[in-house]
Amino acid sequence: MRVTGDVPAPDSGTVIAATGLEVDYGRGRVLRGVDLHVSAGESLALLGANGSGKSTTMRALLGMAPLTAGDVRLFGAPVRDSGAVPWHRIGYVPQHRPAPTGLPATAVEVVLTGLLQRRRLWLPRGARGHALEALDAVGMADRADRAMHELSGGQQQRVSIARALVRTPDLLVLDEPVAGVDTPTQQAFARVLTELHANGTTVVVVLHEIGELRSLLQRAVVLRHGRVVHDGALPEPAPDHAGPEHEHVHADHGEPPTEPTLQRSLP
Amino acid sequence: MIDWFAQIGDALTSPLLQRALIAALIVGATAPVVGTYLVQRRLSLLGDGVGHVALTGVAMGWLVGSWTHAEPNDAYAVVGAVVAAIIGAVLIEAVSARGRTSGDVALALLFYGGIAGGVVIISLAGGTNANLMAYLFGSLSTVSTGDLVTTAIMSGLILVVGIGLRTALFAVSHDPEFARSSGLPVRVLTILIAIVAALTVTVSMRVVGLLLVSALMIVPVAIAQQLTSSFRRTMSAAMVIGALVCVGGLLITFTEPLAPGATIVVLAVTVYAGVATVRAVVRPRRVRAADPHPDVADDVHL
Numbered sequence: 001m002r003v004t005g006d007v008p009a010p011d012s013g014t015v016i017a018a019t020g021l022e023v024d025y026g027r028g029r030v031l032r033g034v035d036l037h038v039s040a041g042e043s044l045a046l047l048g049a050n051g052s053g054k055s056t057t058m059r060a061l062l063g064m065a066p067l068t069a070g071d072v073r074l075f076g077a078p079v080r081d082s083g084a085v086p087w088h089r090i091g092y093v094p095q096h097r098p099a100p101t102g103l104p105a106t107a108v109e110v111v112l113t114g115l116l117q118r119r120r121l122w123l124p125r126g127a128r129g130h131a132l133e134a135l136d137a138v139g140m141a142d143r144a145d146r147a148m149h150e151l152s153g154g155q156q157q158r159v160s161i162a163r164a165l166v167r168t169p170d171l172l173v174l175d176e177p178v179a180g181v182d183t184p185t186q187q188a189f190a191r192v193l194t195e196l197h198a199n200g201t202t203v204v205v206v207l208h209e210i211g212e213l214r215s216l217l218q219r220a221v222v223l224r225h226g227r228v229v230h231d232g233a234l235p236e237p238a239p240d241h242a243g244p245e246h247e248h249v250h251a252d253h254g255e256p257p258t259e260p261t262l263q264r265s266l267p
Numbered sequence: 268m269i270d271w272f273a274q275i276g277d278a279l280t281s282p283l284l285q286r287a288l289i290a291a292l293i294v295g296a297t298a299p300v301v302g303t304y305l306v307q308r309r310l311s312l313l314g315d316g317v318g319h320v321a322l323t324g325v326a327m328g329w330l331v332g333s334w335t336h337a338e339p340n341d342a343y344a345v346v347g348a349v350v351a352a353i354i355g356a357v358l359i360e361a362v363s364a365r366g367r368t369s370g371d372v373a374l375a376l377l378f379y380g381g382i383a384g385g386v387v388i389i390s391l392a393g394g395t396n397a398n399l400m401a402y403l404f405g406s407l408s409t410v411s412t413g414d415l416v417t418t419a420i421m422s423g424l425i426l427v428v429g430i431g432l433r434t435a436l437f438a439v440s441h442d443p444e445f446a447r448s449s450g451l452p453v454r455v456l457t458i459l460i461a462i463v464a465a466l467t468v469t470v471s472m473r474v475v476g477l478l479l480v481s482a483l484m485i486v487p488v489a490i491a492q493q494l495t496s497s498f499r500r501t502m503s504a505a506m507v508i509g510a511l512v513c514v515g516g517l518l519i520t521f522t523e524p525l526a527p528g529a530t531i532v533v534l535a536v537t538v539y540a541g542v543a544t545v546r547a548v549v550r551p552r553r554v555r556a557a558d559p560h561p562d563v564a565d566d567v568h569l
Contacts, residue, residue, distance in 0.1 A: 062448050087450030094444050103307045103488070105441060105498040113438035118450035121435035147496035163445065173448075 091164030295513025324351025405528030
């Protein structure tokens with residue numbers, strides 16, 4: 001949490017400037033004054049247990065959650081004024097959902113949708129070539145014309161990343177990209193994201209567990225009950241868990257436990 | 268068989284049947300374009316609902332026609348249908364966007380209100396339910412040259428939007444959340460789909476009637492999706508299938524005493540059943556048999 005006062009004046013190094021974010025879906029406040037400031041080139045994890053507000057924070061940052069208070073600026077433009085935001089500089093990878101059982105669509109068709117813009121509702125010249133390059137970057141070029149429902153969950157997730165990459169974004173926002181994905185695929189994601197970050201892309205990842213993405217991430221923002229409780233170095237894996245890093249798996253509802261697992265694992 | 272071809276050849280010399288055939292071809296190729304987006308958005312019954320509401324529009328047009336002593340009485344019926352269908356489609360879209368809790372009941376109210384309103388208003392206009400039959404079940408045999416021009420213009424409009432904006436309309440139908448994060452005007456595009464669906468309903472009304480209009484939009488798509496693996500090819504195949512079943516169904520009625528609209532729909536449903544059966548026999552459990560992780564060694568062999 002680096003910003004606690006007014007929204008800073010937009011500058012070329014500020015990618016996300018969010019102040020006092022409050023969201024209320026009618027069943028109590030989900031976010032209770034979240035501040036977040038992300039500079040260009042950072043790689044940041046938004047961590048928290050179920051119900052902590054991390055996904056809502058991400059949605060609020062992208063203008064998809066109704067703010068009851070607070071302000072978000074992306075690249076200096078207020079999200080409330082959607083027309084002013086340079087959405088083409090932002091690549092969003094939604095949380096993985098099983099492929100819809102509706103109509104078939106190929107991987108390349110899904111990636112092509114990433115090339116559309118607010119004022120360009122049709123594909124530019126050479127669109128398929130760009131889409132194939134993006135699929136190649138995530139190791140899916142050979143499955144470009146396969147139907148999405150024939151791909152595994154991890155492969156579908158790679159296609160979602162390619163759809164975000166095809167517009168060569170300056171900011172990549174990923175919502176739980178490795179949830180339910182096997183370890184080799186997680187490692188592949190980590191490689192792709194590390195390479196993008198090395199090339200200057202700002203990466204914000206919403207995570208339940210850090211897992212294989214640890215080497216990529218420089219900074220962790222931990223949410224609890226709709227508030228930021230930590231902003232800084234990545235939390236260490238909890239020593240009392242035998243398995244891989246499970247430091248944030250406890251459901252976050254009701255009153256906080258007397259000895260929060262989350263804070264115990266913080267540095 | 269030769270007799271049948273001879274009869275068809277004779278029938279085709281009639282300008283009336285030629286017009287009917289052209290109308291069926293145009294509508295058959297156009298209706299599935301919008302149907303593709305509706306199936307993708309799980310709004311397959313939107314066309315059905317809009318059809319019900321359009322009936323009120325037909326009756327309103329009739330009422331206006333009788334007030335203004337228009338000749339014929341139903342001169343404004345198509346205009347009324349277009350207006351009511353667009354209002355109905357946008358209302359359905361708005362209700363479904365608000366969430367599922369009350370949407371179901373609201374849609375039911377719109378459906379039944381639409382059809383009952385049509386019957387009541389046609390009585391007020393001095394007409395009878397029999398006057399509505401042509402709109403409810405289609406009237407290909409009475410297509411005039413003017414009707415054909417109207418059909419062609421409206422179909423052209425539907426095709427320009429449906430095919431010209433295919434990637435954008437696919438984007439909002441496939442993943443509205445991602446489309447929103449791209450800055451796409453999701454609300455405008457979904458309303459555009461609803462408006463184009465409403466136009467499709469009114470343009471298809473002549474061929475199969477308002478009660479069966481949804482079938483012309485949806486069944487060719489349902490057939491095509493079994494045969495293809497891409498969205499673009501599904502749309503193209505559905506257009507071809509739609510045109511073939513419309514023309515085929517109509518040709519059957521040239522020699523058999525059957526209602527054209529219903530015959531077209533029965534033919535489409537029969538083709539669907541045939542394709543589904545053949546597919547089940549030829550490619551059994553294809554998806555289940557596919558290895559989702561071909562590059563990862565199996566840790567258990569059964």
